[in-house]
Amino acid sequence: MTFTxxxxxxxxxxxxxxxxxxxxxxxxxxxxxxxxxLFGLPALMVILASVIAAVVTEVIIYWAASxxxxxxxxxxxxxxxxxxxxxxxxIPIWIPIAGSVFAxxxxxxxxxxxxxxxxxxxxxxxxxxxxxxxxxxxxASTPHLGSFSDLFLETGAGRLIEVSPxxxxxxxxxxLYKRYVDRRVAISATILLIPSMLILGMGWQLPYxxxxxFFLGLIFLAADPVTSPVTKRGRLVYGIVLVVLILIQLxxxxxxxxxxxxxxxxxxxxxxxxxxxxxxxxxxx
Numbered sequence: 019m020t021f022t023x024x025x026x027x028x029x030x031x032x033x034x035x036x037x038x039x040x041x042x043x044x045x046x047x048x049x050x051x052x053x054x055x056l057f058g059l060p061a062l063m064v065i066l067a068s069v070i071a072a073v074v075t076e077v078i079i080y081w082a083a084s085x086x087x088x089x090x091x092x093x094x095x096x097x098x099x100x101x102x103x104x105x106x107x108x109i110p111i112w113i114p115i116a117g118s119v120f121a122x123x124x125x126x127x128x129x130x131x132x133x134x135x136x137x138x139x140x141x142x143x144x145x146x147x148x149x150x151x152x153x154x155x156x157x158a159s160t161p162h163l164g165s166f167s168d169l170f171l172e173t174g175a176g177r178l179i180e181v182s183p184x185x186x187x188x189x190x191x192x193x194l195y196k197r198y199v200d201r202r203v204a205i206s207a208t209i210l211l212i213p214s215m216l217i218l219g220m221g222w223q224l225p226y227x228x229x230x231x232f233f234l235g236l237i238f239l240a241a242d243p244v245t246s247p248v249t250k251r252g253r254l255v256y257g258i259v260l261v262v263l264i265l266i267q268l269x270x271x272x273x274x275x276x277x278x279x280x281x282x283x284x285x286x287x288x289x290x291x292x293x294x295x296x297x298x299x300x301x302x303x
Contacts, residue, residue, distance in 0.1 A: 033196070033197075033198075035091050035093070035132060035133075036090070036091045036092055038196075038198050039091055039092030039093045039095070039096050040092040040095075041192075041193070041196055041198055042092075042096055042193055042198050042199075042238070043092055043095055043096050043099060044192075045188075045189030045190070045192045045193050045198075046099055046100070046103065046189055046238075047189075048182075048185045048188060048189060049103070049178075049179060049181065049182050049185040049186050049189060049230060050065060050099065050103065050178070052171065052181045052182040052185055053065075053103070053107070053175075053178035053179070053181045055181075056171065056173070056175065056181045057107040057178065057181075060107040060108060061107045061178055063111055064102050064105055064107055064109065064111070064114050064178065065099065065102040065103075065178070067102075067111050067114045067115050067118075068098040068099065068101050068102035068105075068114035068115070068117065068118045069095055069098035069099055069102065069118075070098070071098065071114065071115040071118035071119055072094040072095065072097050072098030072101070072118040072119075072121065072122050073089050073094045073095060073098065075094075075118060075119045075122040075123055076088070076089045076094040076122050076126075076127075077089050079122065079123060079127050080127075088131070088132065091132070093126075093132045094122060094126075097118070097121055097122065097126065097139045097140050097143070098114075098118045098121075100140035100234075100238065100239070101114060101117050101118055101121060101140045101143045101144060102114055102178060103177070103178045103179040103234065104140070104144055104177055104178070104179055104231065104234070104274070104278070105117070105144075105147075105155065105177060105178065106155065106156075106157045106176055106177050106178075107178055109154055109155065110154065113147060113151065113154060113155075116146075116147065116150075117143035117144065117146060117147045118143060120142070120143050120146045120147075121139040121140055121142055121143030121146075122139065124142065124146075125137055125138075125139035125142035125143065126139045132244070133244060134244075135244050135245055136245065136285055136286065136288070136289070137245060137282055137285045137286070138239055138242055138245045138281065138282070138285060140239070141239060141278050141281060141282050141285075142282070144278055145278065145279070145282060148275065157176025157177060164225075168183075169182075169183050169184045169228075170182055170184045170185075172229070172230070175230070177230075177231055177274070179230040179231050179234050180229050180230040180231050181230065182230055183228060183229055183230045183233055185230070186230040186233040186234050186237075187233055189238075190204070190233055190234075190237035190238065193237065193238065194237065198243075199237060199238065199241035199242060199243060200241045200242075200243050200246055200253050201241075202250065202253040202254050202257060203240055203241040203246050203253045203256055203257045203260075204236055204237045204240065204241035204257075205257075206253075206254050206257030206258060206261075207236050207240060207241075207257040207258075207260050207261050207264075208236050208237075210257070210258060210261045211227070211236075211261050211264060211265075212224065212227075214261060214265060215227075215265070215268070218265065220265070220268060220269075223268055226268075226273050227268070227273070229274075231273075231274040231277070232273075232274070232277060235274070235277045235278065235281060236277075239278075239281055240256075240257075240260055240281045240284070245285045245288060246284075246285075246288060247288050247291045247292045247295065248292050249291075249292055249295040249296060249297065250297075251295040251297070252288075252291040252292050252294075252295035255291050255295060256284055256287075256288065256291055259284060259287075260280060260281065260284050263280035263283060263284065264276065264277055264280050267279070267280055
């Protein structure tokens with residue numbers, strides 16, 4: 019009998035990679051529609067350009083490498099959509115295209131594709147754009163929690179994802195319920211962050227983290243099952259250290275960008291955390 023060992027995540031369920039990816043895309047559709055409603059055609063163009071560029075890049079690369087084309091599994095669509103949502107709506111259309119191409123060609127393909135990634139491709143694409151064209155990625159406004167209605171439609175949003183924290187939480191609740199993302203990372207980081215800020219006297223910064231961007235980062239990006247640790251203890255450690263890094267970034271008034279780089283740094287330490295949190299087998303040391 020021949021057994022095939024596949025790359026992580028190793029999940030015992032009836033869910034497939036395709037259903038997980040398309041399910042996560044579906045969870046982000048409500049906030050995407052809210053962004054299009056608030057920002058209009060520019061938001062739609064950013065989303066379409068990013069998603070189409072990601073899919074086309076994947077098809078071309080895998081075809082050129084004579085490898086099976088896996089664009090139908092929805093992973094490229096998800097990467098393109100995540101990247102689009104963390105961008106401002108008033109950027110040149112070639113910006114999301116360049117970011118998606120880099121995310122797929124470098125962050126995904128070079129590291130082996132779905133299941134073998136070290137860094138989240140959408141965040142790598144964002145970091146590339148931020149390093150190359152920082153002025154173009156700067157937002158004209160900063161989201162704030164001025165009233166209860168801001169939770170549902172944040173008119174001060176600077177990025178597409180920040181138009182509705184409530185809709186991001188709604189999608190987040192869905193992917194957590196379906197176990198598309200890891201609950202330990204998302205819940206431990208979310209529960210620890212706010213009390214830690216209050217204890218450290220950073221409560222005045224709470225309106226800046228109760229945004230769609232932070233909720234997207236903690237649930238959809240940080241808790242990604244591929245780029246976060248595999249072990250149960252490791253994921254708790256991952257979430258706790260991530261909160262420490264976020265608090266350091268907040269001290270220097272680095273909000274969403276600080277969150278993104280904190281997640282990327284934790285992605286790098288994921289294998290180290292796994293190595294040091296492997297459970298002891300029964301009868302072993």
